[in-house]
Amino acid sequence: MTELIEETGGAAYVLEKRLVGSVRIGAVVRGVEFEACTFEGNVLAEARLLGCSFTECTFVGVDLGRATVTDSTFRECRFVESRLLGVNFGLAHVGGLSSAFAFEGCRLDYASFHGLALSESTWRDCRLVDVDFGECDLRRTDFAGSELSGAAFAGADLRDASLVGATGYALDVREVKVKGLRVDAAGAGGLLAPFGIVVA
Template structure:
């Protein structure tokens, strides 16, 4: 397998993007939408202003990977290699992404749009969703202990179906926690 380290890629032609191990590489304004990334490995890499929508990620390794201002619609992250998985997302569109049953402790989703993202059975202990839009996101049998939901919007979390001990919420977020009870707040 090929190995690339400390490379900067800008406007990379997807035809020149070969399955390899990429370590400490930066990808800027690259369009990878719809690509099959099977056989790729990313460690301590950064993606800036890239489109990765509908990429296929079976077996792909993401270790210490940062995504800034990326469009990442419909990615099934539950198919990637779960070993040492570690992401940071900032100002990304993660609509319709799946994180089913992943160990995502301390993952940062900062100011992201995550419409109908699926976090069913995910362990998100000590993660952060600060400033994110979670409209239609699914949290069921998820571990949300010590998760920071301050300034997050439009979430619906059933405290009876999820572990939320120590999670942080704004007062504005109470309807997202108590909505199923038909309680009027304010």
């Protein structure tokens, strides 16, 4: 795995490979195109992914914590039981595609998606504490079962999205587009919190 992708020094194309193991901390992965690959294990923690592309890739149990994703592209990728703590996806190219992401059981605390087009993405049973979704296109997204304490949504478009089963969120509906947003009774208090209203 390390020999395949680490410090390639030039463009490379990797198709339908199962990549297991890890690169060394701080490793530079530059200009590699991954298509329909499966990453498993502590593969990319603290790696520097520069100008890479990931198309229809699956990440299972992967630690991308504190990785740098500068000028990298993610298209229709799926993350399962992975850690993406503090990753700034604003440095990557992820917008303009439906189903850009599918997250299941992942931990993304302190990650930033600020300003990205993420419509029709799913975030199921994820921990999204203090995540920045400001100015994001989140139309038709699903946050079922996710923890959203401290998540920022100012300027986001949540039309036809679902927060059913999500917890911890607080939205100021004056700053967010919410037409068609689905919430359940347990989480509805998060819509009233910015007004100082407490649901008893």
